[in-house]
Amino acid sequence: MPKIQAATVAEHRAMQRKAILDAARGILAEGGSEPPSLAAVAKRTGLARSSIYQYFGSKDDLLEAVIIEMFPRWAAYVEARVDEASAPADRALAYVDANLHLVASGEHAIARGLAAFARREFLAESSKVLHDRLRTPLDEALVALGCDDPAEMGELIQAVIQRASLMLESGALAEEKARALARELLEPYLRGSS
Known part of the structure; x- marks a missing residue:
């Protein structure tokens, strides 16, 4: 034995x-x-x-286990960082910072690999749950800011995160620089709305 x-x-x-x-x-x-x-x-x-x-x-069972373990951990990390901030603008910026940190730490590369290799139907369902959960703290912060259309504004903020993520993953930016640029772009709006 x-x-x-x-x-x-x-x-x-x-x-x-x-x-x-x-x-x-x-x-x-x-x-x-x-x-x-x-x-x-x-x-x-x-x-x-x-x-x-x-x-x-099987390999598919293993990839699904990675998704089941990783996605809630990612969401919990973002939620915890947002919960550390009190003002709505700070909460939205914490959301951006947390997501960029996860990308810089390699988590997004794992998610990309899962997107390429995991069973589509399982990944689609899990990804929707993750994205809905991830968007909640941002949407709540934007509502608290009095944003006229929080869903659309959230999409624009997600686009900034996505672009900064690509720059991080390509090596064009270090994490601190990516976060600083995202803040430079978003902070005037977020602070002006509060």
Whole structure:
């Protein structure tokens, strides 16, 4: 019987599962042209390929587990950063900063990999839930600012985030510069509205 590396079998299995998910995320973050195979994940974790099948029956099951674990964590991070601010303008700017930080930390590269390789129907449903959840703090801040059309203004702010994200991912900007430019563009409107 293999030796467990935790106090209990359940803790050991949780550690192994986390290592597998971390390995899959790492492969996705590298931006290759192929999805993470179970063999590549096994190699990265130091587990036998057959051991991976104890946790995930297929590559699709593994990618869906990455989505299930990653999307709520991303949303919780953004919500926590927004909740640290009190004024509506500060909340909207915290939303921008949090999203750009996640892009700079590599989370967006993982999401791009998932978009390329995960089952479309599962990804579409999960992405809609994530985007709806992510937009809520921004929409609430824009409503509190008295914005005439918070949904459309939110779309414009998302466009700024998206463009700054592309610049971050291409290496054209460092995180601090991307955040500073986004703030320079958005702050006059957000502060003028409050």
